[in-house]
Amino acid sequence: MSLVRIEGLSKRYRQNSIVVDALSGIDLHVGKGEFLSLVGPSGSGKTTLLNLIGGLDSPTMGHIWIGDQEIGRLSKSALSRLRLQRIGFIFQEYNLIPVLSALENVEYVMLLQGVSGHERRERALAVLREVGLEDLASRRPPQLSGGQQQRVAVARAIASRPSIVLADEPTANLDSVSGAALLDLMRGLNERHGVTFLFSTHDPMVMERARRIIQLHDGRIVADKPGMGGGQGYGP
Amino acid sequence: MKLLHLAARNVLRNVRRSLITLASISLSLASLIFIWGFIDGINEQMIDNSTRYISGHIQVHQQGFHEDKALYKAMRDDPRMRARLAALPHVAAVAPRVEGKALLSGSDKSRGVMVVGVDPALEPAVTTIDRAVVAGRYLRPGDGDTIVLGDKTAAALGLGVGDQVVLITQAMDGSLGAGRYRVVGLFDSGIDVLDGSYVFLPLEAARELFVLWDRATAWVVRLEQRSRAEGMVRQMSAVLGPQYEVLDWPRLLPSMVQMVRFHEAVTYVVLLIVLVVVAIGVGNTILMAVMERTREFGVMMALGTSQAQIIAVVVAESLLLGLGGLLLGNALGVGVTGSLGETGLNLGQYTAAMETMPGLSGMVYPLVRWDHVALLSMLVFLISLIPPLYPAWRAARLAPVQAIRGLTGESARAPRSRASRSRLTGGGIFWKIAARGILRNPRRAVLTTGATAFGLAAFLFLYAFADGFFEQMIGNSTGYLTGDLQVERQGFRDELSPGLVITDPDVVLERLRSYPQVRAAAPRIKVQAMVSSPTATEPLLLHGVVPQLEQQVTVLQRALIAGEYLSGDLPRGMVVGSKLMNKLGLELGEKLVVTVQLADGSLGSAAYRVVGVFKTGNELFDGSLGLIGLAPAQALLGYGNGEVSTIAVALRDRGQVSEVVSGLRRSLADTSYEVQSWEQLLPVVVQMIDLTKLDFYVVLGVVFAVVAMGVMNTLLMSVLERTREFGVMMAMGTQPWQILRIVIYESVILGLAGIAAGILMGLLLVVYYQGQGMNLAAFADITEAIPGMTATVYPLLMPAHVWLPTLVLFLTGVLAALYPAARAARLEPVRAIRHV
Ligand SMILES: Nc1ncnc2c1ncn2[C@@H]1O[C@H](COP(=O)(O)OP(=O)(O)OP(=O)(O)O)[C@@H](O)[C@H]1O
């Protein structure tokens, strides 16, 4: 069974009299353990799609299932709980709560989940070690570089053991070396722990590392092919 | 022009922020205009009513009469001279008067009054007391021995229209003058002094009483405009020559002018505090609105905008907002004040307190004074222009890249590696986020905390000042005069009627002494009297006391400045206040004559020798109080041995008074005696406390509004600033109510910090002045006229009085956080994340 199942998904934005069809008729299945990249020109609908999957926004038409839950039917607070338990988010920038240290940021989600103090601390330190930031655990975000901040964001996203991590242009603000390092890190986590990643990008380097690439254009899927990072395509 | 255009766009771009700024400027200005208008209205009414009802705008006397109002200094009432005055330009009317003091007696009670003999035909053109007649009629030309009384005088003596009264006085020639008059009318001016102690006779009747044939003590002048008084004084003096003195109303009513000045001084202090609190509040709002845009300025600079241009844009924006606030604030403030000036503001519950002030009634008509409105507008406008310059100047000096990064202040701080070893716990995380969220913008937090703290400190200090003031009034009044409570016959208080006596004081004293709270009790005789020296007659509050017992209840003996206290060795000795001694022109050891009305209506009098003079520093005590032995007093009043009029009681602790009073009332329920606590014995003190509280509520209201505004602005801005952050937190599964908690916690922290700082500041001020005492010597004339007051006030902070306002202040801050908190909680995650 697919982890994420999308059927006939459309999103229409209306601003004053201008109507924008950000997404129209998207069908997509994402399986467990995939490492999947959304690509396409600016304005093609990548962010919109990720937001809809994460339950941050609601579709105009169509359905999304995460596991066996259809997210269109969930209340606001049920959506909150779904995000808390099953989804990790990484954004392009300003991901972290600036007043909390790296460690506390990672702990934060587990704290909301109700993970007990000792286990939380152990797991957070383990994940930070995994992303190579053990030594910087007590620093606050403004004292970390952009690449380090994104690694903390990755650590935080996986620490809560979500079913899927959604990342919207996670490398866009990073130089190519840090970007590559971040992707290797995510890829490693994908391989070692089977964490499912779904991320959007403009970056050819990212595409190189993806195992499956979905190409969007004007709100439609125009291609679904295996990436250069190995693995096979997953046809609709 | 381009610049102004850009500024206008900016103002319109963030409508909410501009509205907050605009509202804080205009509401502050409007409330300042109202407060000042309210106080100007009270002052104007005091002057207007006092001149209109009694003094007129100008009075002419024989030279020297004003200094020493001896009747032999009355001038000849020359009709041609009066006509010359009336013919002068701007003079509306002139009327002759004969004024003097006398003892007014009804059937069995009496009181000292001011007798005003008026010409019934001319007087109504000068003063308007005739229009305040509420029963019967005013004096008419051709009236014989008739009298018009104030309603309070009539009620106190149990008199009505048609009753007969007797006036007794010392006439001009030193003889005892007396006359019998028929009450034809009662007036009610709403002003205590007039209604309670002024009586009006036809001019000829007054001349007969005082033996002042062909004479007048004063010519009273009304002008077309009161403001011309000063100029007209010079003109009239020139016409009249040096044997006359011409005085305008400020010199005629010096104590009222003092009262107005005192009130104005209090006003300036209150206005200053309010202005500073408002300045901090408004400045804070504007400052934050500009600081929030540091990033934007960075981008503008990156695009090639010069520093000067950035400052210019900010100034232009502040000008627009300031002018808008000025227009709105003036419209609102002048509108509200002006319309209340028409309808009047009914302070029903403070009526009693207001009416004791000269010229005031329970209705206040706020007054819009354009000079004050202009001054306030200018100040508020400046306040709104200056604060934004600072952040604009700072932003303009930054390198663009720093500005674009924003001024979080966080990046500059050194890493604190150990800090976060502390464990996160369930609710703790939200407190932690809240506390650190506040510290992220320390300047803003300090501003908000400072506004709260200053407002609270000002309030605490004012309250402590007032409590010290009241404590002194109460302490001195009970300590020198009344004791903590008194027992007397029912109805005795109303007019100190000599017929109402306690016949078995020993039984009552026995019962009183059985209370453990009672420290001492002393029997007394108390009566209204007239006291005469060879040169003057003055009203006197005569006490007959048992020296040994009295000294345990009151401490007047400590205020002796000459001679000694009463003792058994000096049966005809009397202790007199220093001011009264001056008025009577007496020295220690000289004789004086006391005249009283006895229970049967006849007069009794006796001579005493001054054995001691006391000076408490208070006008009322020093100017009207005299003590003789109990036995001589019983002899004077024709009382039987053992009969007294009151028993004064001192408690171990004044705080127990209500407890003791209610116990005593039960125990005396089967007798015709009643128990009066000091609150009932000193109604003026209680009324002054009420009036002062009114001022406090105004200050408190402003402080609350400013604190609420400050906390709300701070949190609103910090919420808007963190929109994206909240979006990310929501994306991670944080529930809206958890976000709400964070914002509320922030307000709790801000509020607690502000209150702690405020209490500290307030305490420091209070403690400093407690050691020092605040010297009000400049207002000595006024403070000394208040029962029990002297010119030095020691502030006293009473936690019982301030804990509730402090708590409410704190809750106000937390409540003000609800809006920004709700806004944060209602954020849509997608929008929040898109927001940068
Ligand atoms: N809140 C909104 N209101 C109106 N239109 C929107 C809104 N959000 C997105 N759009 C429009 O929907 C379309 C898709 O936007 P989306 O942000 O998903 O594109 P994207 O592929 O993520 O682009 P980029 O690569 O630039 O991030 C765009 O045309 C955009 O203008």
Ligand SMILES: [Mg+2]
């Ligand atoms: Mg996008």
